[in-house]
Amino acid sequence: MRAGAPAGHRGFFHEAALYHSDEEFLAIVTPFVEEGLAAGEPVVAAFGPRRQALLRDRLDGTDGTGGAVDYLAGEEHYARPATAIRRYRELLAEHVAAGAAQIRIAGEIPHLGAAGPWDWWGRYEAACNHAYDDFPLWGLCMYDMRVTPPDALEQVRCTHPFLATAAGHHPNPDFADPADFLRGRPSTWRDPLERTRPRLLLVDPMPAEVRAAVDAAGAHGGVDQADVRGLMLAANEVVTNAIVHGVPPVEVRVWTAERRILVQVSDAGPGPRDPLVGLRPVRSATGGLGLWIAHQTCAYVDLRQEHGRFTVRLVAGRPET
Amino acid sequence: MVGTATLAGLQAGDHVCVPFSGDDVRTGIMESFVRGALDEGDKVICCTVQDDPRELAAAFAGHDPRISDALARGQLMIGSAAESYLATGRFDAERTAAGWRGVIARARDEGHPGLRVIADMSWATGAVPGTDRLPWYEAEVNRIFAGGFVRGVCLYDRGTFTPARLRRYIATHPGTVEPGDPQPPQLRMRHTSEPRGLALTGEADIANRAALAAVLDGLRDDLPGDDPLTIDLSGLEFADVAAAAALVRTARRVPGVRLAGASRRLAGLLDLVRQADA
Numbered sequence: 001m002r003a004g005a006p007a008g009h010r011g012f013f014h015e016a017a018l019y020h021s022d023e024e025f026l027a028i029v030t031p032f033v034e035e036g037l038a039a040g041e042p043v044v045a046a047f048g049p050r051r052q053a054l055l056r057d058r059l060d061g062t063d064g065t066g067g068a069v070d071y072l073a074g075e076e077h078y079a080r081p082a083t084a085i086r087r088y089r090e091l092l093a094e095h096v097a098a099g100a101a102q103i104r105i106a107g108e109i110p111h112l113g114a115a116g117p118w119d120w121w122g123r124y125e126a127a128c129n130h131a132y133d134d135f136p137l138w139g140l141c142m143y144d145m146r147v148t149p150p151d152a153l154e155q156v157r158c159t160h161p162f163l164a165t166a167a168g169h170h171p172n173p174d175f176a177d178p179a180d181f182l183r184g185r186p187s188t189w190r191d192p193l194e195r196t197r198p199r200l201l202l203v204d205p206m207p208a209e210v211r212a213a214v215d216a217a218g219a220h221g222g223v224d225q226a227d228v229r230g231l232m233l234a235a236n237e238v239v240t241n242a243i244v245h246g247v248p249p250v251e252v253r254v255w256t257a258e259r260r261i262l263v264q265v266s267d268a269g270p271g272p273r274d275p276l277v278g279l280r281p282v283r284s285a286t287g288g289l290g291l292w293i294a295h296q297t298c299a300y301v302d303l304r305q306e307h308g309r310f311t312v313r314l315v316a317g318r319p320e321t
Numbered sequence: 322m323v324g325t326a327t328l329a330g331l332q333a334g335d336h337v338c339v340p341f342s343g344d345d346v347r348t349g350i351m352e353s354f355v356r357g358a359l360d361e362g363d364k365v366i367c368c369t370v371q372d373d374p375r376e377l378a379a380a381f382a383g384h385d386p387r388i389s390d391a392l393a394r395g396q397l398m399i400g401s402a403a404e405s406y407l408a409t410g411r412f413d414a415e416r417t418a419a420g421w422r423g424v425i426a427r428a429r430d431e432g433h434p435g436l437r438v439i440a441d442m443s444w445a446t447g448a449v450p451g452t453d454r455l456p457w458y459e460a461e462v463n464r465i466f467a468g469g470f471v472r473g474v475c476l477y478d479r480g481t482f483t484p485a486r487l488r489r490y491i492a493t494h495p496g497t498v499e500p501g502d503p504q505p506p507q508l509r510m511r512h513t514s515e516p517r518g519l520a521l522t523g524e525a526d527i528a529n530r531a532a533l534a535a536v537l538d539g540l541r542d543d544l545p546g547d548d549p550l551t552i553d554l555s556g557l558e559f560a561d562v563a564a565a566a567a568l569v570r571t572a573r574r575v576p577g578v579r580l581a582g583a584s585r586r587l588a589g590l591l592d593l594v595r596q597a598d599a
Binding site for chain 2: 086206207208211226229232233236237240243244281282283289290292293296
C-alpha cells in the first residue's frame with residue numbers, strides 16, 4: 001500500500017513543485033520526506049549542496065530521522081538525463097526487489113542557467129513519465145521560481161501530471177501527453193559555433209572517417225580525451241543510424257572551440273519515430289541503443305527535425321547554454 | 322603500376338575487399354598479389370572475370386620468370402569464374418563455401434605454408450542467378466579465413482556496382498583496402514588455440530558488421546567441443562554499439578564463451594549494452 005497522495009495510483013506519480021523561497025522549499029520537501037520515512041518507504045533526496053544542507057539541518061533538527069534519507073549528490077546525478085534515468089532505474093529496481101511498496105525521490109535539476117542548455121532536461125521530464133512508470137515511484141521535482149527561466153517553466157508545466165504546494169497535491173491541468181509534447185515541442189537551442197564555418201564538412205562519409213575527424217578535432221586540445229572518445233562513439237552511432245535508417249545525403253559538420261567540440265549529423269529522412277528515443281534503455285534488437293549510449297557519452301545531445309532534415313547535435317566538453 | 326598495387330598490410334587470415342577503378346589497377350593488384358605469394362612459397366589462386374586467364378598468365382610470365390614454373394607445378398592457378406564456381410550459370414553460395422575445405426586440404430597436402438586467393442567479383446552485379454546470396458557467402462567465408470591459413474582479396478570494380486550494392490558487399494569483409502594502401506585491414510579475426518577461442522584486432526563497425534556476425538555465430542561450430550572459448554578483445558581498439566551487442570549476445574547464448582581483455586572503455590560499453598539488453 002502506497003502512503004500519501006499516490007495511494008491507489010499505479011506506477012510513477014510525477015509531481016512538480018514551484019517554490020519561491022527556502023522556507024517554501026522546506027515546507028514542501030520536509031513532510032514529503034518525513035511521511036515517507038514514517039511509512040517505512042525508502043526516501044531519496046538528490047539536491048545540490050546548498051539545498052541538501054538546508055534539508056539535512058531541518059530533518060536532523062526535528063526528530064533525527066534524517067539519517068535514514070539516501071542523499072545523492074545532485075550535480076553529479078543530474079549531469080546527463082539518460083544517465084540519471086539509468087541510475088534511478090537501477091536504484092528503483094533494487095528497492096522493489098527488497099519489497100518496497102513505494103519509493104520517494106525528491107530532487108532538483110541543478111542546471112538552470114548554470115551548466116549546459118536546459119533543453120534536454122525538458123525531454124527528460126517528459127520521457128521519465130514512461131521511463132519510471134513500471135515502478136511505484138513518487139517523484140517530487142523541485143523548481144526554484146527565482147532562477148527558472150520562462151521557457152523551462154513552460155516545459156515543466158507540460159510534463160508533470162501532478163503539482164505539489166505547501167498546501168497539498170493536485171492534478172495538473174496543463175499536463176500534456178509526453179509523446180505529443182515531445183513531437184510538438186519547439187526546440188530553440190543552437191550552439192553559437194553554428195554561426196561560424198565548420199572546421200570540416202563530410203558528405204556521405206563512412207563512420208571510420210567521422211571517427212578520424214573527431215579524433216583530429218580532439219587533438220586540437222581543451223577537451224578531455226575520455227570525452228573525445230565518448231563523442232567519437234556517439235558520432236559513430238549517429239552516422240551509422242543515418243546510413244542505415246536515414247535518407248542520403250548524410251552531412252557531418254565538426255566545429256571546435258577552446259573547450260568543446262560540436263558534431264552535427266543530418267540526413268534527409270524523418271528521423272526516428274519514437275519521440276523518447278535516446279533517453280530510455282532499449283534492447284539492441286529494437287534499434288535506438290546507439291542513441292541511448294550517445295546520450296550518456298556526450299555532454300549534450302539535441303535531436304530535431306528541421307528544414308526537412310533530421311539533425312542530431314552532439315557536444316563534448318563544456319556546452320554553451 | 323605494380324608498385325601502387327601492393328597490399329602490403331595483409332597477413333594470412335585476412336579477407337579484404339578492394340574497390341578499384343581501371344583495368345590496369347585490377348591486373349596490377351593481381352600480379353603483385355601472385356608475386357608476393359611466390360616470394361613466400363604460398364599457393365595462389367587467381368579467379369578472373371574481365372581478364373582472359375591465358376592472356377593474364379602470359380603477361381605475368383613476361384615480367385617474372387617464376388610464373389611458368391609455378392603454373393606448371395600447380396602452385397599458381399589462374400582460371401575464370403565462368404569455368405569454375407559459376408560454371409553452372411548460377412552462383413551456388415552454399416556449394417562454393419563448402420568447396421573451400423577441399424581447396425585448403427589440397428594446399429596443405431602439397432606442403433604450402435599458406436593459400437592466397439584473389440578474385441575479380443565484377444560478375445556480381447545481379448544478373449547471375451544466386452547473386453542475392455553473395456553477401457551471405459562473403460560473410461560466411463570469414464569463418465574459413467579465421468583459421469589463419471588463407472588470405473583473400475575480393476576485387477570490386479567501382480564502375481560496375483551501384484553504391485548501395487557495393488556498400489552491402491563491403492560490410493561482409495573485415496576490411497576494405499584501397500589499391501596501394503599499405504595499411505592492415507580494419508578488423509582481424511583469428512581462431513586461437515591458447516586459449517582456445519577467437520582474437521579480434523582492430524576496429525569493428527558497420528563496415529564489417531556482417532563479417533563479425535558470421536564469425537561469432539559460427540564460433541562453436543568452428544571450434545567444436547564443450548570446452549570454454551575465450552574471445553580476446555585486447556587488440557580491439559574500437560567497437561561500435563552493434564559490435565558490442567553482438568559480443569554480449571554471443572557470450573550469453575553460447576555456453577562456455579567468455580569475453581576477455583577489453584579496454585576500460587570497451588568494458589564500459591559492454592556493461593551498458595548488457596544493462597539495456599538485460
